Amino acid sequence: MxxxxxxxxxxxxxxxxxxxxxxxxxxxxxxxxxxxxxxxxxxxxxxxxxxxxxxxxxxxxxxxxxxxxxxxxxxxxxxxxxxxxxxxxxxxxxxxxxxxxxxxxxxxxxxxxxxxxxxxxxxxxxxxxxxxxxxxxxxxxxxxxxxxxxxxxxxxxxxxxxxxxxxxxxxxxxxxxxxxxxxxxxxxxxxxxxxxxxxxxxxxxxxxxxxxxxxxxxxxxxxxxxxxxxxxxxxLVGVSVDAGRCNGCGACVRHCGMDVRRVGDRECIQCGDCMAVCAQGAISVKAGKIVLKGPxxxxxxxxxxxxxxxxxxxxxxxxxxxxxxxxxxxDPSIPRSSQAGHSWESTAAVGNRVGEQLPDFTLTCYDGSVFRLAETRGKITFINLWSTWCTPCKKELPYFSDLYLAHPDDIAMVIVHPSMVLDSPEDYLSDKGYAMPFATDTEDAVWSAVGGSATLPQTVVLNRNGEVVYNAVGSVTPELLAALYAEADGSAPK
Amino acid sequence: MNKKKLFLIAVSAAAIALAVMLAAGAVVLFLNGSARKAENPMEQIYTREQAAGALAAVAPFFVLFAGLSAAGVILGIKDENRGKQKTTVRRMDKPKHKGLIQAAMAVAAAALIVAGIINGSALDVLIKAITICSECIGLG
Incomplete structure (x- = not known):
C-alpha cells in the first residue's frame, strides 16, 4: 500500500x-x-x-x-x-x-x-x-x-x-x-x-x-x-494568507527562493509555491475573493x-x-511594404542588392525641390533612411551634411523619413542647418525601392551608373562615408 | 567531500568555462575586427562566418556542459542546501481600505490610458514597437 x-x-x-x-x-x-x-x-x-x-x-x-x-x-x-x-x-x-x-x-x-x-x-x-x-x-x-x-x-x-x-x-x-x-x-x-x-x-x-x-x-x-x-x-490577483490559520512557523519564507520577509511583500512573485509547505493550509492564490488555487x-x-x-x-x-x-x-494591420522590396529579386537588373539598379522613384523635398533618382546618373548617390525617434540616425546626420558640402557637384543625396510621422521632421531640422535635401516617403516608394525594413538607420550608396555599391542598416562614421564615396567613385568611371 | 558535491562542482566549473569561452570569443572577434576596420573602414568587425567559427570552437565546452547537466537532471542530483537559512518571520498586515485603493488605482489607470490615447503617447508606443532600434537591442 x-x-x-x-x-x-x-x-x-x-x-x-x-x-x-x-x-x-x-x-x-x-x-x-x-x-x-x-x-x-x-x-x-x-x-x-x-x-x-x-x-x-x-x-x-x-x-x-x-x-x-x-x-x-x-x-x-x-x-x-x-x-x-x-x-x-x-x-x-x-x-x-x-x-x-x-x-x-x-x-x-x-x-x-x-x-x-x-x-x-x-x-x-x-x-x-x-x-x-x-x-x-x-x-x-x-x-x-x-x-x-x-x-x-x-x-x-x-x-x-x-x-x-x-x-x-x-x-x-x-x-x-x-x-x-x-x-x-x-x-x-x-x-x-x-x-x-x-x-x-x-x-x-x-x-x-x-x-x-x-x-x-x-x-x-x-x-x-x-x-x-x-x-x-x-x-487584485495574488497570494493570500489566512491570518486565522497561520501559526507564524515561517516555513513559507524559508522555502521561498526569493528574498521575501513575508508572503506577499515587495519581493514575493506570488507564485504560490509556498502553499505546498504550509502545514496549516493558510496560503492560497486568490483573485479578489475567488480562490484560484488553494490548500x-x-x-x-x-x-x-x-x-x-x-x-x-x-x-x-x-x-x-x-x-x-x-x-x-x-491580421490586416500588418504592412506588406517590406516584403514588396524583395519582389524585384526575380529580375536581374533591377533590385536593391549590391550590383543591381534601384527602381526609379520621385520625392518632393521639404525645401520644395524634387529628387528624381533617374536624374542622378553621373553622380554618386547617397540615400539615407532616418527618423526623428531614432538616436543613431540623428547622430549621423552631420556626417552626411559634411560629405555633401565636401562634394557639392559630385554627390546626389536625399535623407528620407518614413511615412509614419510622430514629431514633425521639418520642425526638428529647422535649426540644424544641414545642407542636403530631406523628404518624407509618403507613399513608401523609397522603402520599397531600397528594401527598407523596420531597422534604422539604413544607408544606400549608388555609383555613377546607378548601381548599388552599398546597402546596409546600421550607423555610419565619417571614415566609412569617405570610403564608400571612394569605392563608388572607383567602381564606375566618370 | 562526497561524489555528489564533486559532480556539482564539475558542472559549475563547466558552466563558468563555457561562459568565459563565449565571452572571450566575442572579445577576440571584436579586437581583430576593430584592427581590420582601422585599416579599412569598409571592413566589418564581425562577420557571420567568423562568428560561426568562434561558436564552433566553443562547441566541445558546450557538449561537455550539456552532457553533465543532462546527467545531473536525470540522476536527480541537486544542491540540497539552498534555501535552508534562519528566518525571522513577520506576518503581513492587510492594508486598510484595500478595495478602495484598488478601485481608485484602477480608475486612475484607465484615466491615464485614455489621456495617453488622446495626447498621442499610445502612437509613440506603437511606433517604437514596430521599428527596430538597432542601438537599443545592442546591435550597434
Whole structure:
C-alpha cells in the first residue's frame, strides 16, 4: 500500500506544475508571431499599441506586443513633446490587477531564469546579503530606466532607453541574437561592434548569475519587477494568507527562493509555491475573493476546482489558437511594404542588392525641390533612411551634411523619413542647418525601392551608373562615408 | 567531500568555462575586427562566418556542459542546501481600505490610458514597437 502510494506521489512530482504550464502558455502568447522567426522580420501590426505585462523585447521576431519597460523609457524620453500617460496608465493597471503575479506566472524571462536554475550546479543561498542586493533593482529603475532617458530626452532631444541599450538581456537574446541567428538578417552583422560585445558579455554574466542564483536577474536587476513590487500589497490577483490559520512557523519564507520577509511583500512573485509547505493550509492564490488555487479541501470542492480549471484551460487554448491564427495569417494591420522590396529579386537588373539598379522613384523635398533618382546618373548617390525617434540616425546626420558640402557637384543625396510621422521632421531640422535635401516617403516608394525594413538607420550608396555599391542598416562614421564615396567613385568611371 | 558535491562542482566549473569561452570569443572577434576596420573602414568587425567559427570552437565546452547537466537532471542530483537559512518571520498586515485603493488605482489607470490615447503617447508606443532600434537591442 505504501509502495503504491509512493509511486503515485513520485509521478505527481514529475508532472509539470500548473504554474509552469501557464508560464509556457504566456511565453507563447507573448511571442505568437511565429512567422517572424522564419522570415527574420518583426510583427508590425496594431496589436503593438498594447504593452504586454511581462518582460519581452518588442524587437523579438515573435513579439506581438510592446515591452512595458522599453515603452516607459521611450515615453520618458519624449516628455519634452508629450507626457507618457499611456504607458504610466498601463503599468498602473497591470500593477493593481496583477502586481508581481506577472513575474511568477506570466513573464517569459522568468520562465527562462527558472529553467537555467534547474541546471544542477552549486547554488548561492538566500541570505542577508542577497536581501540587501534586492534593493539594487530600484537603483537600476531610477538611473537606467528613468533618469537617463528623461535627461537625454529633455536636454538633447535624443531618445536614449539606457536600460535597453546597456543592460537588457532580453533585448540582446531575443532581439539581437534572435535576428542575427536568421540567415535572412546576415546584413545586420555589419552593425556589430563595441556595443554588441559589451551587451553579449553582460548577457553571459546574467545567464551565469541565473544558473547559480534563483532568478538572479529578477531579484537584483529587473526594473519592471521593481515597479510591480510597489503594487504588490494592493494587487487584485495574488497570494493570500489566512491570518486565522497561520501559526507564524515561517516555513513559507524559508522555502521561498526569493528574498521575501513575508508572503506577499515587495519581493514575493506570488507564485504560490509556498502553499505546498504550509502545514496549516493558510496560503492560497486568490483573485479578489475567488480562490484560484488553494490548500486541498473537501472532495466536492476539489472536483469543483478541477472542473473550473478545465474550463479555464479550454478558454485559454481557444484564445491561443485564435492568437496564432490572427497574428500569423489574418491580421490586416500588418504592412506588406517590406516584403514588396524583395519582389524585384526575380529580375536581374533591377533590385536593391549590391550590383543591381534601384527602381526609379520621385520625392518632393521639404525645401520644395524634387529628387528624381533617374536624374542622378553621373553622380554618386547617397540615400539615407532616418527618423526623428531614432538616436543613431540623428547622430549621423552631420556626417552626411559634411560629405555633401565636401562634394557639392559630385554627390546626389536625399535623407528620407518614413511615412509614419510622430514629431514633425521639418520642425526638428529647422535649426540644424544641414545642407542636403530631406523628404518624407509618403507613399513608401523609397522603402520599397531600397528594401527598407523596420531597422534604422539604413544607408544606400549608388555609383555613377546607378548601381548599388552599398546597402546596409546600421550607423555610419565619417571614415566609412569617405570610403564608400571612394569605392563608388572607383567602381564606375566618370 | 562526497561524489555528489564533486559532480556539482564539475558542472559549475563547466558552466563558468563555457561562459568565459563565449565571452572571450566575442572579445577576440571584436579586437581583430576593430584592427581590420582601422585599416579599412569598409571592413566589418564581425562577420557571420567568423562568428560561426568562434561558436564552433566553443562547441566541445558546450557538449561537455550539456552532457553533465543532462546527467545531473536525470540522476536527480541537486544542491540540497539552498534555501535552508534562519528566518525571522513577520506576518503581513492587510492594508486598510484595500478595495478602495484598488478601485481608485484602477480608475486612475484607465484615466491615464485614455489621456495617453488622446495626447498621442499610445502612437509613440506603437511606433517604437514596430521599428527596430538597432542601438537599443545592442546591435550597434
Amino acid at each position: 505504501d509502495k503504491k502510494h509512493a509511486n503515485k506521489s513520485s509521478r505527481r512530482i514529475h508532472r509539470p506544475a500548473t504554474r509552469r504550464l501557464v508560464q509556457l502558455y504566456a511565453a507563447l502568447l507573448h511571442n505568437a508571431y511565429l512567422r517572424g522567426f522564419l522570415s527574420g522580420e518583426i510583427y508590425q501590426g496594431n496589436a503593438k499599441y498594447a504593452c504586454v505585462p511581462g518582460f519581452n523585447c518588442y524587437s523579438c521576431p515573435g513579439a506581438v506586443g510592446a515591452c512595458p519597460l522599453g515603452a516607459l523609457q521611450n515615453a520618458l524620453a519624449a516628455t519634452g513633446h508629450r507626457a507618457g500617460w499611456y504607458v504610466l496608465g498601463i503599468l498602473m493597471l497591470f500593477g493593481v490587477t496583477l502586481g508581481r503575479t506577472v513575474c511568477g506566472w506570466l513573464c517569459p524571462l522568468g520562465l527562462i531564469q527558472e529553467g537555467l536554475h534547474k541546471i544542477p550546479t552549486l547554488k548561492i543561498k538566500k541570505s542577508r546579503f542577497t536581501r540587501a542586493l534586492s534593493w539594487l533593482k530600484y537603483a537600476f529603475l531610477a538611473v537606467f530606466a528613468v533618469a537617463v532617458p528623461l535627461w537625454y530626452g529633455l536636454k538633447y532631444d535624443l531618445p536614449l532607453p539606457a536600460f535597453c541599450k546597456y543592460i537588457c538581456p532580453a533585448g540582446t537574446f531575443e532581439g539581437a541574437v534572435g535576428h542575427l541567428a536568421n540567415p535572412a538578417n546576415a546584413s545586420m552583422f555589419s552593425m556589430l561592434g563595441l556595443l554588441f560585445t559589451r551587451k553579449w558579455v553582460i548577457l553571459l554574466i546574467i545567464v551565469l548569475a541565473c544558473v547559480f542564483c534563483y532568478r538572479g536577474f529578477c531579484r537584483f536587476v529587473c526594473p519592471l519587477g521593481a515597479i510591480y513590487g510597489l503594487f504588490n500589497r494592493f494587487c 486541498e479541501g473537501r472532495p466536492e470542492a476539489r472536483t469543483r476546482e478541477k472542473r473550473r480549471g478545465r474550463a479555464l484551460w479550454g478558454i485559454a487554448l481557444a484564445v491561443l489558437c485564435f492568437a496564432l491564427l490572427w497574428f500569423n495569417f489574418l
